[in-house]
Amino acid sequence: MSRKIAIIGSSNIDLIMQVPKFPAAGETVSGGVFTQTFGGKGANQAVAASRAGGDVIFVTCLGTDHFAELIMERFEEDGIDTTTIFQDSGVSTGTAMIMVDQNGENIIAVAPGANFRLNERHLAKASLVLTKVEVVLLQGELHPDMLKHVLRWCAETGKKVLLNMAPAQHLEAEYLKDVNLLLVNETEAEILINRPVKGIDQAKQAGEELSQLVKGGVIVSLGENGSYVVTKDLKEIIPAFKVKAVDTTAAGDVYCGTLATALVEGMEPKEAVRFASAAAAISVTRLGAQPSIPHRKEIEVFLSDNS
Ligand code: ATP
Numbered sequence: 273m274s275r276k277i278a279i280i281g282s283s284n285i286d287l288i289m290q291v292p293k294f295p296a297a298g299e300t301v302s303g304g305v306f307t308q309t310f311g312g313k314g315a316n317q318a319v320a321a322s323r324a325g326g327d328v329i330f331v332t333c334l335g336t337d338h339f340a341e342l343i344m345e346r347f348e349e350d351g352i353d354t355t356t357i358f359q360d361s362g363v364s365t366g367t368a369m370i371m372v373d374q375n376g377e378n379i380i381a382v383a384p385g386a387n388f389r390l391n392e393r394h395l396a397k398a399s400l401v402l403t404k405v406e407v408v409l410l411q412g413e414l415h416p417d418m419l420k421h422v423l424r425w426c427a428e429t430g431k432k433v434l435l436n437m438a439p440a441q442h443l444e445a446e447y448l449k450d451v452n453l454l455l456v457n458e459t460e461a462e463i464l465i466n467r468p469v470k471g472i473d474q475a476k477q478a479g480e481e482l483s484q485l486v487k488g489g490v491i492v493s494l495g496e497n498g499s500y501v502v503t504k505d506l507k508e509i510i511p512a513f514k515v516k517a518v519d520t521t522a523a524g525d526v527y528c529g530t531l532a533t534a535l536v537e538g539m540e541p542k543e544a545v546r547f548a549s550a551a552a553a554i555s556v557t558r559l560g561a562q563p564s565i566p567h568r569k570e571i572e573v574f575l576s577d578n579s
């Protein structure tokens with residue numbers, strides 16, 4: 273039986289508008305194209321881990337609205353264990369408003385809604401199912417109190433923690449010290465170390481500095497420039513694959529979810545990062561978060577075509 277991965281995090285409905293250009297404050301830009309789809313960093317990572325072949329348990333909280341029904345159906349189609357998906361009435365399911373311009377860049381505003389209702393009681397209810405889990409993948413879209421609670425729980429129960437600090441939250445050293453792998457982009461690294469991180473040299477410095485704060489390794493992702501990996505045995509930029517980006521939304525989520533599956537399977541760090549980079553590269557060639565996430569077969573074909 274494959275080893276299980278738990279993802280504890282957010283689920284959103286993504287309301288995407290492709291626009292000719294981003295409007296400035298007070299400006300109206302017409303000519304957009306609208307798509308409604310599934311997102312949320314936790315959910316995207318759960319779907320990515322599952323499509324890459326992982327045995328995934330997802331812990332999240334939805335509202336009781338129509339969006340929640342749609343999201344639940346989507347998870348079932350993706351083969352995700354939904355027994356730990358909670359619902360809270362009186363609050364909307366998480367929602368993200370996303371604009372994507374002609375270069376594939378995005379701007380995103382999130383209303384956490386039910387995601388911020390996920391709490392200690394839910395984790396206690398899920399704990400029996402989570403006993404079989406070896407690795408827990410977390411993101412910064414959890415409520416800050418819940419993120420700390422989950423990190424404490426992981427330390428107490430001996431789970432390996434992969435923390436994608438996106439969006440970045442301030443976190444005291446006592447919580448970071450038990451993290452096995454910290455994953456951040458340049459902006460998030462900047463917030464964690466409290467000084468600018470621009471370009472590859474500063475990203476390397478940031479990665480090395482952050483690695484002093486955690487138990488395991490650090491990855492600083494650099495978009496089309498790849499990712500800088502710092503572990504006990506490795507300090508290396510793993511390049512990204514060259515593709516034509518249509519929409520980079522969720523590239524980081526696809527990378528994290530796919531990487532979790534690869535590491536739990538026992539791939540060596542460098543091979544796992546290449547596998548995750550391939551999945552993320554495929555995802556940026558398509559619109560949307562979850563619709564863009566590749567299945568394992570596609571990742572393998574991409575890797576063999578690009579080796
Ligand atoms: P996002 O916030 O858009 O989800 P992120 O900022 O967390 O993403 P990035 O550093 O942009 O994360 O991307 C994560 C990984 O995805 C990169 O390390 C790279 O491997 C891959 N990637 C991202 N953008 C591109 C691109 N334009 N072309 C190829 N690969 C990409």
Ligand code: RIB
Nearest residue numbers: 284311312313368522561
């Ligand atoms: O990382 C991309 C995700 O961020 C989107 O799917 C959106 O829901 C926001 O949470």
